[in-house]
Each structure stands twice: as structure tokens, then as C-alpha cells.
Amino acid sequence: MNAVQEKLNQTIKMEDLADDAENNSRQKKAFFLKTFSFLSPLFLLLLWEVMAALKLIDVRLFSSPSRIFETLIPLVSSGELLYHTLISTSRIVLGFVAGAVPGVILGLSMGLFPPVRALLMPLVAVTFPIPKLAIMPLILIVFGLGESSKIFTIAIGVFYLVLINTMAGVLNIDPIYIDVAKSFGASKIQFYTTVAFPGALPMIFAGLKLGMGTALLLIVAAELSAARAGVGWMIWRAYDMFDIERMFCALIVLAFLGFVFSYLLDLLEKIVIPWKKR
Amino acid sequence: MDGAEKIRVENLTKIFNTGRTSVVALENVNLTVEDGEFLCVVGPSGCGKTTMLRILAGLEKPTSGRVYIKARNAGKPPTAVVFQGDSIFPWMKVVENVEYGLRIRGIPLEERRAIALEYLKKMGLERFADLYPYQLSGGMKQRINVARAFASDPEILLMDEPFGALDEQNKLILQQELLRIWEGSYKTTVFITHSIDEALLLGDKILVMTAQPGRVKAMLEVKIERPRDIILIKSSPVFIELYREIWELLREEVMKARNMR
Numbered sequence: 001m002n003a004v005q006e007k008l009n010q011t012i013k014m015e016d017l018a019d020d021a022e023n024n025s026r027q028k029k030a031f032f033l034k035t036f037s038f039l040s041p042l043f044l045l046l047l048w049e050v051m052a053a054l055k056l057i058d059v060r061l062f063s064s065p066s067r068i069f070e071t072l073i074p075l076v077s078s079g080e081l082l083y084h085t086l087i088s089t090s091r092i093v094l095g096f097v098a099g100a101v102p103g104v105i106l107g108l109s110m111g112l113f114p115p116v117r118a119l120l121m122p123l124v125a126v127t128f129p130i131p132k133l134a135i136m137p138l139i140l141i142v143f144g145l146g147e148s149s150k151i152f153t154i155a156i157g158v159f160y161l162v163l164i165n166t167m168a169g170v171l172n173i174d175p176i177y178i179d180v181a182k183s184f185g186a187s188k189i190q191f192y193t194t195v196a197f198p199g200a201l202p203m204i205f206a207g208l209k210l211g212m213g214t215a216l217l218l219i220v221a222a223e224l225s226a227a228r229a230g231v232g233w234m235i236w237r238a239y240d241m242f243d244i245e246r247m248f249c250a251l252i253v254l255a256f257l258g259f260v261f262s263y264l265l266d267l268l269e270k271i272v273i274p275w276k277k278r
Numbered sequence: 279m280d281g282a283e284k285i286r287v288e289n290l291t292k293i294f295n296t297g298r299t300s301v302v303a304l305e306n307v308n309l310t311v312e313d314g315e316f317l318c319v320v321g322p323s324g325c326g327k328t329t330m331l332r333i334l335a336g337l338e339k340p341t342s343g344r345v346y347i348k349a350r351n352a353g354k355p356p357t358a359v360v361f362q363g364d365s366i367f368p369w370m371k372v373v374e375n376v377e378y379g380l381r382i383r384g385i386p387l388e389e390r391r392a393i394a395l396e397y398l399k400k401m402g403l404e405r406f407a408d409l410y411p412y413q414l415s416g417g418m419k420q421r422i423n424v425a426r427a428f429a430s431d432p433e434i435l436l437m438d439e440p441f442g443a444l445d446e447q448n449k450l451i452l453q454q455e456l457l458r459i460w461e462g463s464y465k466t467t468v469f470i471t472h473s474i475d476e477a478l479l480l481g482d483k484i485l486v487m488t489a490q491p492g493r494v495k496a497m498l499e500v501k502i503e504r505p506r507d508i509i510l511i512k513s514s515p516v517f518i519e520l521y522r523e524i525w526e527l528l529r530e531e532v533m534k535a536r537n538m539r
Contacts, residue, residue, distance in 0.1 A: 176365045177367060179359070183336070184378060187382075198367070273369075276368075
């Protein structure tokens with residue numbers, strides 16, 4: 001009896017070990033893949049540095065990681081880079097909010113009310129394809145050289161993407177959910193709050209994410225004209241001064257901003273749409 | 279069952295106009311359902327079963343004729359529907375889905391939550407109250423769908439092939455659960471199905487409809503006592519006799535529908 005029990009325990013232990021081994025190898029694999037995805041940018045940086053050192057590329061045009069790093073340190077420690085980053089960030093955030101809020105409101109009303117859609121859809125269809133950069137001179141004339149012209153440029157770009165996605169989100173709600181609300185006798189307002197808005201949320205977020213990409217694109221363009229600070233301004237200033245290292249530092253900031261903003265939007269989405277399968 | 283009339287359908291006709299062609303979905307349908315009765319509707323595909331249910335639910339307007347649902351309690355919603363497809367809201371937790379009908383009626387949160395939890399318990403789903411639908415299987419979702427309809431406590435229940443998309447085992451379990459809950463409430467119910475089995479297991483009466491255009495072909499009574507046991511019923515002589523009778527009626531209609539195409 002005891003022997004049998006012991007044997008059984010042994011087998012169980014061995015199974016445990018086998019499980020552990022399997023887990024271990026899976027973890028190793030995951031770790032390996034993670035390091036792998038870090039390796040490719042590191043390799044590129046290394047290649048860049050080596051090619052610059054061997055004079056295979058023209059450092060006056062392409063600089064090198066070490067030179068950029070040397071420029072970056074004083075820019076960071078003096079607070080200059082932070083100053084420009086904060087200015088651009090505030091423009092992006094203000095422009096984003098100024099575009100997204102009316103975009104969601106108008107998108108919802110166009111999705112929910114056919115008369116509103118009939119009234120506004122032609123206007124949207126005609127003005128949406130106009131490149132936002134093409135109307136920047138007009139924006140400058142109307143809003144002047146101050147902050148508002150930059151914020152408006154970003155806002156208009158964000159506005160259209162959010163509007164169109166929000167409207168599509170409402171229009172694409174599965175009709176069966178509308179039937180459910182109707183069959184339980186939901187009022188119009190109850191329908192908006194319990195079906196239309198939550199049902200459109202995933203598409204609204206898709207619009208917000210697209211809008212954020214456009215906002216980063218437009219900030220550089222907006223700061224080209226009549227700005228005295230900002231990351232975009234740094235790039236154009238560096239261009240004028242032929243200061244390639246400074247230019248790369250500003251590009252690093254832009255990449256970082258893009259990463260942070262998309263991370264924040266993902267976080268917000270997880271909080272607002274906990275019901276979405278991920 | 280007090281024998282009072284609960285639903286009356288009078289000369290109901292529904293014609294769908296799609297461009298140049300028009301389709302007669304229902305033609306001159308007359309029927310009554312008594313209070314506390316479970317009516318099953320069977321008929322060949324495209325015979326207007328779902329259209330009739332949608333008219334009863336107020337989702338579709340009749341072309342001519344009328345439907346009456348006798349309301350006993352002014353506060354209650356006239357109908358609650360269990361749809362065929364996946365119709366529970368993905369953006370609401372299980373318990374929020376079940377209490378939806380009560381929320382629409384303006385029942386305070388605490389009260390409606392208690393009722394919803396009670397129905398979840400009856401369905402053996404109380405552990406899943408705080409989950410979202412994407413975390414559940416198809417069978418569980420359809421249970422929540424049934425719980426949502428019962429919890430809203432309507433004058434009549436309407437079910438449109440609620441178990442049609444489920445596998446055999448799940449179907450059997452859900453039929454059993456539906457019987458158990460229903461036999462504790464005796465709520466007037468109209469249940470649409472493809473399956474003669476299902477109609478005989480659940481119904482007090484069975485309405486057989488004709489192929490398009492949908493008309494009343496026959497109304498049969500299922501004289502099997504309640505509470506019912508699904509497994510025992512299937513071997514009872516009444517079941518076998520009625521099954522054959524309904525199949526004869528249906529076969530004519532299915533053949534007719536085939537010849538029309």
C-alpha cells in the first residue's frame with residue numbers, strides 16, 4: 001500500500017517537473033523574443049555609428065548616434081528641450097480636445113438623426129478631402145500668428161477623423177440591439193445612453209487614435225510658420241542653421257510624444273471600454 | 279390558468295413592399311392565446327412566423343388587421359422578446375443585461391439588481407453576474423437572454439427560436455431550464471421554433487402555419503401534464519401521436535414551398 005502510494009507521489013512529482021520544464025521553455029522563448037525585438041533597433045544604431053566612423057556615410061548629413069547623444073545631454077540638462085516639448089504638448093492637447101469634442105458631438109448627432117446627416121453630410125464630404133496643410137495660410141490670415149492658429153490647425157485635422165468615425169460607429173450598431181431597446185420600450189434618450197453611445201465607443205476610439213497621429217503630423221507643419229518655440233519649430237530652426245544633431249534630438253522627442261500619447265489613449269480605452277475583447 | 283383571453287390576433291395581414299415586387303408574409307391570421315398559455319408556432323421557413331412575432335412585439339406594423347394584448351398591470355411592459363441571435367449587449371455586465379428591462383421602466387437600482395440576481399440564481403449564473411458577455415459561451419449568453427426577458431416581468435413573453443443556434447446538449451439543458459422557470463410563472467408565451475420536438479416539449483398549444491403566405495393551418499392542443507420531464511415526454515404515446523400528426527401537416531407545406539421556388 002505504502003509502496004504504491006510512494007510510486008504515485010513520484011509520478012505526480014515527475015509530472016510537475018515536466019510541467020515546470022515546459023513552462024520554463026515557454027518563458028525562455030518569450031524572453032528570447034522580447035530581447036530580439038530590442039535587438040533590431042540596437043543593431044541599426046550600431047550600424048549607423050560604425051558607418052559614420054568608417055566614413056561610409058556623410059556625417060554632416062546623417063550625423064551619428066554618439067554625436068546626437070552629445071548634443072542631447074546639454075539640451076536636456078539646460079531644460080531647453082523640455083521647454084519646447086511642453087509648448088508643443090500643450091498645443092497638441094488643446095488642439096486635440098478642441099477637435100475631438102465637437103467631432104464626437106456632431107458625429108453622434110449625424111449618426112442618430114437623418115435630417116442632421118442630410119444637412120451636413122455634403123459639407124463634410126466636400127471639405128474633408130482638402131489637405132489641412134493647404135488651408136494653413138487661410139488659418140494664419142484668420143487667426144493671426146498667435147497660439148490660436150496652431151491649435152486650430154490641429155483641431156481641424158482631428159475633428160474630421162473623429163466626426164467620421166463616430167458617425168460610422170453609430171450607423172454600424174447591430175440592428176438587433178436597436179430591436180432589443182425598442183421591444184423593451186426604451187425612450188429616445190434611453191436608447192442614446194444605453195445603446196447608441198456605448199455601441200459607438202469602439203469606433204470613437206479608433207477615430208481618436210487616428211486623430212492623434214494627424215495631430216503629431218500637423219504640429220510640425222503648424223510650427224513651421226510664425227512660431228518661436230516648440231518641437232516643430234526646433235526642427236525648422238535646425239534646418240535653417242544646418243544643425244543636424246539638434247534636428248535629430250527634436251525628432252526623438254516627436255517619436256517619444258507619439259509613443260506616450262498612444263499609450264495614454266490605449267489606457268483610456270481600457271478604462272472606458274472594459275467590455276471589449278482584447 | 280384562468281382561461282381569460284390574453285392575446286387576440288384579428289385578420290392580420292402583412293405585405294412587404296420591396297421596390298416593384300411585394301411579398302405577402304401573413305394573410306388573414308386569426309388566433310387567440312389564453313392567459314398563462316404557452317403557444318408554440320411551427321411552419322416552414324419563410325412562412326412569416328418571425329414577422330408575426332415582430333408585430334406582436336410592436337417592432338413591425340400590420341398592413342391590415344389588429345393585435346390585442348390584454349394588459350392587467352399598467353406598470354408592466356406589454357412584451358419582452360428573446361431574439362434568435364446574440365442580442366445581449368456586449369457593453370453591459372451580465373447583471374446589467376438582465377436588469378435592462380427594469381431599468382427602462384425606471385425601477386430603482388437596488389430593487390432591479392435584486393430581481394436580476396434572483397433570476398441569475400434561478401439560471402445558475404449568479405457567479406457570472408459581474409462578467410462581460412465576451413467572457414461567456416453561446417449557451418450562457420442565451421440563458422442571460424432568457425433571464426433578461428423573464429426579469430422584466432412583461433405581460434407576455436415572445437421567443438423567436440431562442441435555442442436555434444445552440445448545439446444539441448446545450449439546447450436540451452436550456453429547454454429544461456426554460457420549462458422549470460416557466461412552470462413557476464405561467465406567463466403567457468409565444469414561442470417560435472423549427473423543431474416539432476421542441477414545440478411538443480414546451481407548448482400547451484401548437485400553431486401550424488402554411489407556407490408563404492403564412493396562414494393558420496391548424497391549432498393543436500398538447501395534452502401532456504405539467505410539470506413536464508423532457509426525457510419522459512419523448513417516449514409517451516401522446517408525444518408520438520402528435521409528432522406524426524404535425525409532421526403530416528408540415529410536410530404538405532414544406533413540399534408546397536419547395537414547388538414554388
